[in-house]
Amino acid sequence: MTLFELKDILEASILVGNEQLNREFDKCEASDLMSDILAGLSEGSVLLTGLTTVQVVRTAVVAGVGAIVFVRDKTPPQAVIDLARTEGVPLLTTPFSMFVSCGRLHAHGITGLNEMKQLLISARPVTN
């Protein structure tokens, strides 16, 4: 789905990235643990988080995360918004909780990172 559809589903506001609304996403992760994002298959995913520090944006840049959604109406400090703008990482904020945000996106066909891996494994031709 596009970032625009994702914004609608989460009833979110866009803090950074209005010019990227056509960008496509199909997987999502939800975490407040940046080391998990850095250790996972997070490239091109959407990150849902309750953390609003500069380290969230840097983690996204380093790991190739495509967009960040802050849950529970959290708004990051201006320095975080400025950094995201410089680095070209879209930032959204949703009134929903982490749980409800995940549920809404999953119901619309967004998968987790591991599910993507599972799909790839099951799609692999059987050789014996």
Added chain:
Amino acid sequence: MTAFKKSFNIKKRDFVRAGEASIKIQNILKLLNMDQKLIRRIAICGYEGEMNVVMHGGDGILTVEIDIEKIMLDIEDNGVGIEDIELAMQKGYSTATEEHREMGFGAGMGLPNMKANSDDFKIESEKGKGTHVHMEFIVSAD
């Protein structure tokens, strides 16, 4: 022969700037048109390394060296050092504080992830003197 070498200072407890060096290195590698997956692995290793220096270590220096066939990251700090490296390398082991965890770090996954993402990983440390992590990444021919 080293084609390119650059060092970045890392300051103890500078949580605001931590990670800047790794993003700069990421940008240099992008300009050089390196493989995307390789760039990601290097940036992740640099970033976890920077966070370790800022959180657990002292003042430090991150050096990147780019050769035709390999890229090296060298991270050295003059902090408290690691008493038991084997223990520190275990997944989940962490001496991180509440403050570190509030920033999303301190799950004890940094060093294991750096080892997993590099082609060669070396760590040396002396208690009271500091820590030295050296990582190498092979640049494949095509």
